Amino acid sequence: xxxxxxxxxxxxxxxxxxxxxxxxxxxxxxxxxxxxxxxxxxxxxxxxxxxxxxxxxxxxxxxxxxxxxxxxxxxxxxxxxxxxxxxxxxxxxxxxxxxxxxxxxxxxxxxxxxxxxxxxxxxxxxxxxxxxxxxxxxxxxxxxxxxxxxxxxxxxxxxxxxxxxxxxxxxxxxxxxxxxxxxxxxxxxxxxxxxxxxxxxxxxxxxxxxxxxxxxxxxxxxxxxxxxxxxxxxxxxxxxxxxxxxxxxxxxxxxxxxxxxxxxxxxxxxxxxxxxxxxxxx
Amino acid sequence: xxxxxxxxxxxxxxxxxxxxxxxxxxxxxxxxxxxxxxxxxxxxxxxxxxxxxxxxxxxxxxxxxxxxxxxxxxxxxxxxxxxxxxxxxxxxxxxxxxxxxxxxxxxxxxxxxxxxxxxxxxxxxxxxxxxxxxxxxxxxxxxxxxxxxxxxxxxxxxxxxxxxxxxxxxxxxxxxxxxxxxxxxxxxxxxxxxxxxxxxxxxxxxxxxxxxxxxxxxxxxxxxxxxxxxxxxxxxxxxxxxxxxxxxxxxxxxxxxxxxxxxxxxxxxxxxxxxxxxxxxxxxxxxxxxxx
Amino acid sequence: xxxxxxxxxxxxxxxxxxxxxxxxxxxxxxxxxxxxxxxxxxxxxxxxxxxxxxxxxxxxxxxxxxxxxxxxxxxxxxxxxxxxxxxxxxxxxxxxxxxxxxxxxxxxxxxxxxxxxxxxxxxxxxxxxxxxxxxxxxxxxxxxxxxxxxxxxxxxxxxxxxxxxxxxxxxxxxxxxxxxxxxxxxxxxxxxxxxxxxxxxxxxxxxxxxxxxxxxxxxxxxxxxxxxxxxxxxxxxxxxxxxxxxxxxxxx
Numbered sequence: 001x002x003x004x005x006x007x008x009x010x011x012x013x014x015x016x017x018x019x020x021x022x023x024x025x026x027x028x029x030x031x032x033x034x035x036x037x038x039x040x041x042x043x044x045x046x047x048x049x050x051x052x053x054x055x056x057x058x059x060x061x062x063x064x065x066x067x068x069x070x071x072x073x074x075x076x077x078x079x080x081x082x083x084x085x086x087x088x089x090x091x092x093x094x095x096x097x098x099x100x101x102x103x104x105x106x107x108x109x110x111x112x113x114x115x116x117x118x119x120x121x122x123x124x125x126x127x128x129x130x131x132x133x134x135x136x137x138x139x140x141x142x143x144x145x146x147x148x149x150x151x152x153x154x155x156x157x158x159x160x161x162x163x164x165x166x167x168x169x170x171x172x173x174x175x176x177x178x179x180x181x182x183x184x185x186x187x188x189x190x191x192x193x194x195x196x197x198x199x200x201x202x203x204x205x206x207x208x209x210x211x212x213x214x215x216x217x218x219x220x221x222x223x224x225x226x227x228x229x230x231x232x233x234x235x236x237x238x239x240x241x242x243x244x245x246x247x248x249x250x251x252x253x254x255x256x257x258x259x260x261x262x263x264x265x266x267x268x269x270x271x272x273x274x275x276x277x278x279x280x281x282x
Numbered sequence: 283x284x285x286x287x288x289x290x291x292x293x294x295x296x297x298x299x300x301x302x303x304x305x306x307x308x309x310x311x312x313x314x315x316x317x318x319x320x321x322x323x324x325x326x327x328x329x330x331x332x333x334x335x336x337x338x339x340x341x342x343x344x345x346x347x348x349x350x351x352x353x354x355x356x357x358x359x360x361x362x363x364x365x366x367x368x369x370x371x372x373x374x375x376x377x378x379x380x381x382x383x384x385x386x387x388x389x390x391x392x393x394x395x396x397x398x399x400x401x402x403x404x405x406x407x408x409x410x411x412x413x414x415x416x417x418x419x420x421x422x423x424x425x426x427x428x429x430x431x432x433x434x435x436x437x438x439x440x441x442x443x444x445x446x447x448x449x450x451x452x453x454x455x456x457x458x459x460x461x462x463x464x465x466x467x468x469x470x471x472x473x474x475x476x477x478x479x480x481x482x483x484x485x486x487x488x489x490x491x492x493x494x495x496x497x498x499x500x501x502x503x504x505x506x507x508x509x510x511x512x513x514x515x516x517x518x519x520x521x522x523x524x525x526x527x528x529x530x531x532x533x534x535x536x537x538x539x540x541x542x543x544x545x546x547x548x549x550x551x552x553x554x555x556x557x558x559x560x561x562x563x564x565x566x567x568x569x570x571x572x573x574x
Numbered sequence: 575x576x577x578x579x580x581x582x583x584x585x586x587x588x589x590x591x592x593x594x595x596x597x598x599x600x601x602x603x604x605x606x607x608x609x610x611x612x613x614x615x616x617x618x619x620x621x622x623x624x625x626x627x628x629x630x631x632x633x634x635x636x637x638x639x640x641x642x643x644x645x646x647x648x649x650x651x652x653x654x655x656x657x658x659x660x661x662x663x664x665x666x667x668x669x670x671x672x673x674x675x676x677x678x679x680x681x682x683x684x685x686x687x688x689x690x691x692x693x694x695x696x697x698x699x700x701x702x703x704x705x706x707x708x709x710x711x712x713x714x715x716x717x718x719x720x721x722x723x724x725x726x727x728x729x730x731x732x733x734x735x736x737x738x739x740x741x742x743x744x745x746x747x748x749x750x751x752x753x754x755x756x757x758x759x760x761x762x763x764x765x766x767x768x769x770x771x772x773x774x775x776x777x778x779x780x781x782x783x784x785x786x787x788x789x790x791x792x793x794x795x796x797x798x799x800x801x802x803x804x805x806x807x808x809x810x811x812x813x814x815x816x817x818x819x820x821x822x823x824x825x826x
Contacts, residue, residue: 006465007373007377008465010369011369011373011377012373014366014369015386017370018390019386021393021433021436025396025433078297079300081293082295082296083294085293085294085297086295091294099298099301102306103301105553109553110493110494111496112494112526113312113545113548116525116528116545118308121307146301146305149301179290179291183290187290207399208397209397209496213526214530234399237402238402238500238501241402241500242500257399260399264396265395265396268395269392
């Protein structure tokens with residue numbers, strides 16, 4: 001069964017193809033990022049983006065990416081834990097089922113559709129209710145947290161299910177209600193799963209392009225209040241490349257791409273390590 | 283103790299409320315504006331449908347070219363990614379062991395975590411590289427977009443194929459071997475058909491991802507007014523980009539409504555694909571749980 | 575005495591754990607040879623050594639020599655130049671403990687392995703299917719439902735289907751791994767009857783945990799314990815009736 005002599009050739013070829021694509025992508029982006037760093041070096045790490053005068057600072061974008069993904073992660077993750085509790089006994093049965101279905105459907109909604117609906121619904125709401133242009137850190141953060149929730153909830157949910165199945169009888173025999181069992185037994189026991197889901201969500205939040213481009217306003221600045229506009233690294237790449245600035249501006253994009261690749265891959269590796277540790281313990 | 287439960291209870295209700303309300307509001311808003319405009323003129327504008335479909339006359343004020351562009355793009359992406367994706371999944375499930383298996387599955391996992399804009403950037407760099415070396419007039423086009431999207435959807439294909447094959451009972455393989463099937467015959471006649479529904483589900487999932495992604499195509503050749511894709515090396519239109527573009531650049535009410543219509547069409551397309559995928563996967567699971 | 579199998583110094587281990595060690599035996603071509611032993615005694619591994627099925631499991635290591643009488647000659651089945659494992663497994667058919675129909679119709683279950691033999695034509699395969707189903711008494715029961723998925727039938731019918739599927743390949747030797755262990759009494763007896771009716775046409779090797787069944791079907795018995803052969807006796811050496819049963823259960 002595992003005899004390599006008998007492995008059909010097309011399978012070997014596919015495996016080789018996929019791994020070489022992966023390495024090609026990694027090497028290309030890494031090389032370009034290093035190249036960009038060498039050539040424009042410290043000038044990248046300043047706060048001014050003005051390609052015509054030769055200023056290619058991407059610090060504000062790095063700041064914005066970090067801020068936006070972390071803020072979306074915190075709200076999204078907290079609400080995900082809440083949703084999981086709701087599904088497992090805190091909410092009425094029909095509502096729990098309804099919520100679970102909605103979360104499943106949400107995975108099917110294209111990001112661009114979220115963005116589009118928000119531009120015409122949420123942006124005016126925020127503009128009229130809170131002031132500013134409506135295209136802001138807050139707007140993007142709300143939608144982004146909604147976007148990353150299904151992934152996190154589904155991953156926490158599987159842990160909840162397993163652990164609840166293991167503990168529910170014991171807890172019931174001890175006179176716990178289902179809520180108490182979740183709060184006192186299941187939640188602490190699935191702590192590591194819940195934390196590792198956050199890494200999953202973070203990867204998605206940091207890598208998303210559409211939501212920040214459509215909703216965050218794209219001004220190159222350090223956002224101070226939730227109503228300020230911001231431009232993330234992902235949006236930066238998209239905007240600059242599709243408007244064809246050309247020449248040296250590309251170098252800063254490669255660095256931006258390299259940073260994104262590094263961050264998302266680190267988050268994923270960390271996630272893998274955590275899950276592996278959980279397996280070993282379990 | 284009680285405080286903790288109370289706190290969790292509040293959080294749970296708040297979260298459920300947040301998710302349900304935001305989702306229903308966003309989708310309801312979209313349907314409210316989008317559903318009424320879905321008709322033939324949304325697709326074809328003022329061009330006669332028949333002439334538009336045969337391509338004898340271009341469509342200027344409808345989403346037809348973008349719709350066809352998306353279909354072509356998805357088709358091309360699947361054509362490039364199916365064989366290696368499924369092949370790699372089978373390889374992972376049955377023919378690799380130990381370190382090799384771990385490395386390969388890690389590579390697939392990492393590929394899945396690469397943000398789509400970085401995939402697009404990769405395509406862009408590839409073109410720059412080609413221009414400097416082999417083909418001085420290479421440019422972004424539908425083939426490049428499909429190549430990059432293939433990279434994006436490959437992990438979904440690999441992972442679902444792998445898990446469908448791995449979920450098959452061992453006895454199936456043993457039976458095949460005892461009947462004198464060669465490895466190749468076993469794959470083609472027993473394992474792939476038995477895992478077929480799961481693999482098909484993975485294909486649907488991958489198609490959904492290819493249809494909805496915007497960041498990749500933004501950097502690899504999508505435009506707003508190219509008409510139907512003319513060939514493998516041409517620019518193209520696509521629904522998600524049309525929606526993205528409309529949100530920022532619409533000039534009149536009519537364009538805006540077209541954007542809503544396009545968003546509805548894309549939503550229905552993705553929803554149908556995901557529904558089919560989950561349905562297929564569920565019957566697959568049931569089937570093998572019922573079997574010994 | 576004509577032999578169907580000659581085994582010399584056979585050792586098999588999985589992940590370093592010995593399943594069968596240094597076993598040598600000669601099995602007669604006539605009648606059914608029965609392998610007996612408690613669970614874990616290595617009888618299934620011994621059986622699977624005869625169609626090289628062991629090597630398809632993880633962590634396999636093996637040594638020794640196994641010769642089978644195929645096509646009128648003794649052939650060393652582990653030497654590379656004699657037979658491919660695939661051809662070997664077609665000539666040495668196997669029926670498992672749990673019925674294992676493939677997830678397809680009855681017709682496909684029997685036809686598919688035949689169609690995969692290079693140069694085998696379809697109408698010949700149809701004939702073989704019918705003959706095989708008749709031999710196991712299934713034909714009358716299923717002839718109108720050949721395209722029904724095989725797993726809709728009862729356990730006993732499925733097992734007879736598996737037997738028919740193996741017979742359709744026209745093997746020279748049949749390996750049976752506790753073929754009735756998962757069936758009820760009535761279905762078991764039915765299978766036993768068919769096996770008796772087949773024993774003049776094929777050399778058979780069977781694993782059994784049931785002494786009554788072994789005595790009813792077998793003509794040669796091998797007792798295994800912890801991967802080694804304890805005794806081998808033929809039926810002629812045993813007394814008649816109850817006494818034989820007692821001797822056998824003492825050996826077990």
